Amino acid sequence: MNLLEVESLEKTFTLHLRGGQRLPTLRAPDFQLQAGECVALRGPSGAGKSTLLRCVFGSYRVDSGSIYLHHQQQCLELSRADSRSILDARRWSMAYASQFLRVIPRVSTLAIVAEPALLQGKSDTEAAARARELLLRLNIPLALHHLPPASFSGGEQQRVNVARTLIGTHPLLLLDEPTASLDPANAALILAEIRRAKENGRSILLILHDPQQIRKLADRELILAAGDACS
Numbered sequence: 001m002n003l004l005e006v007e008s009l010e011k012t013f014t015l016h017l018r019g020g021q022r023l024p025t026l027r028a029p030d031f032q033l034q035a036g037e038c039v040a041l042r043g044p045s046g047a048g049k050s051t052l053l054r055c056v057f058g059s060y061r062v063d064s065g066s067i068y069l070h071h072q073q074q075c076l077e078l079s080r081a082d083s084r085s086i087l088d089a090r091r092w093s094m095a096y097a098s099q100f101l102r103v104i105p106r107v108s109t110l111a112i113v114a115e116p117a118l119l120q121g122k123s124d125t126e127a128a129a130r131a132r133e134l135l136l137r138l139n140i141p142l143a144l145h146h147l148p149p150a151s152f153s154g155g156e157q158q159r160v161n162v163a164r165t166l167i168g169t170h171p172l173l174l175l176d177e178p179t180a181s182l183d184p185a186n187a188a189l190i191l192a193e194i195r196r197a198k199e200n201g202r203s204i205l206l207i208l209h210d211p212q213q214i215r216k217l218a219d220r221e222l223i224l225a226a227g228d229a230c231s
């Protein structure tokens with residue numbers, strides 16, 4: 001059974017502040033993702049890799065084509081779904097880590113990471129314990145857990161972002177360059193957590209640039225060529 005299916009997907013941005021100029025950005029190859037599969041998106045800068053992840057997550061509306069997600073025992077056509085269905089899919093079926101953590105003033109790191117577990121019905125105690133454990137595994141020391149992550153380094157914020165994505169039981173994880181600002185040791189921690197998620201049957205669509213990391217983690221690659229995006 002496919003967890004995710006993408007068909008004939010195209011996205012063009014319309015720049016309203018530039019007289020409605022249209023910017024064709026993405027023409028994705030058709031693909032499917034099965035349970036427990038990890039697919040790495042590759043392609044040159046500007047090819048539309050982040051745009052594809054955002055289309056799947058429902059942040060961008062697509063112009064044509066379809067995105068199907070297996071959600072709550074049904075096939076949800078994400079590309080045509082209303083916002084309530086997309087929010088429900090985000091709560092239960094897909095989690096997304098962008099390249100940058102969206103920090104909320106005065107909200108602690110522990111609370112930011114625990115939130116998706118709370119939304120899935122875990123108790124405060126359970127969600128906090130799981131958040132603490134994940135943060136420690138990702139090398140965020142206990143002393144930082146009660147601080148808002150606004151002042152954290154780029155690499156620390158990135159690990160908090162990934163922890164927030166991993167904490168729930170979402171079967172689909174969308175990760176935009178999860179190792180980008182990290183030194184090799186901390187990148188290895190992230191890769192280990194992603195591998196663990198995969199071994200637990202979760203599916204991962206992620207953007208990675210390092211061929212060695214891709215070889216270690218991904219079952220296959222999906223190449224977005226610059227020409228695909230812009231022709």
Ligand SMILES: Nc1ncnc2c1ncn2[C@@H]1O[C@H](COP(=O)(O)OP(=O)(O)OP(=O)(O)O)[C@@H](O)[C@H]1O
Pocket residue numbers: 013023025043044045046047048049050051052
């Ligand atoms: N919200 C937006 N409005 C207008 N143009 C956008 C928007 N988001 C992305 N683009 C444009 O779409 C193109 C693809 O961007 P995207 O971030 O998807 O590329 P990418 O393949 O992830 O690149 P990189 O590897 O550099 O992160 C770029 O030219 C970018 O400027």
